Amino acid sequence: DQQVKQNSPSLSVQEGRISILNCDYTNSMFDYFLWYKKYPAEGPTFLISISSIKDKNEDGRFTVFLNKSAKHLSLHIVPSQPGDSAVYFCAARDPNSGNTPLVFGKGTRLSVIA
């Protein structure tokens, strides 16, 4: 049973427009959410995170929104740039899980078209 779901395997956006990547989760105990970006043949790099006590966190062109009642979070990238083309993974932390790893979604491939 997948606890973190990214239902869109891919997304194409024109350069300069907004990219919105979505993520849903099922475990209400998750207290911390993260977004990672991954280029081919490289390890994922941490992008931005949000605590469950907040509903928005912004860092430059990247903003993450959290809707706890809907168990939904989204990553907004604006304006989108060709260099943003990558696979984006949503991840969540269960505070009751000790030293176990984050729970990852399957990823969404973003293509920003020039």
Place this chain on the structure above:
Amino acid sequence: GAVVSQHPSRVICKSGTSVKIECRSLDFQATTMFWYRQFPKQSLMLMATSNEGSKATYEQGVEKDKFLINHASLTLSTLTVTSAHPEDSSFYICSAHAGGWVQYFGPGTRLLVL
């Protein structure tokens, strides 16, 4: 952010040989590291959790005798693919917590078994 390195970045070996991949936390100590593999165009698959000074915890379906994990120090974990076969060809990535919720990933190791 914290830096995790992997060595080698790429390795080609003959079927039946063993390959060792190193994962190092360069600027922090990691009591726990995680090993993932990623097949082309698929998401990250957690293989095992590596605990310093104790046995690794393997995910269901991962053969512990085939994928030997040794976490001998707080900055080094190794994954040895024993008697490698072509189906073991994949992209192997390690990660570690750096004292917070964020998991930092290494750059990955591309293994090709001929």
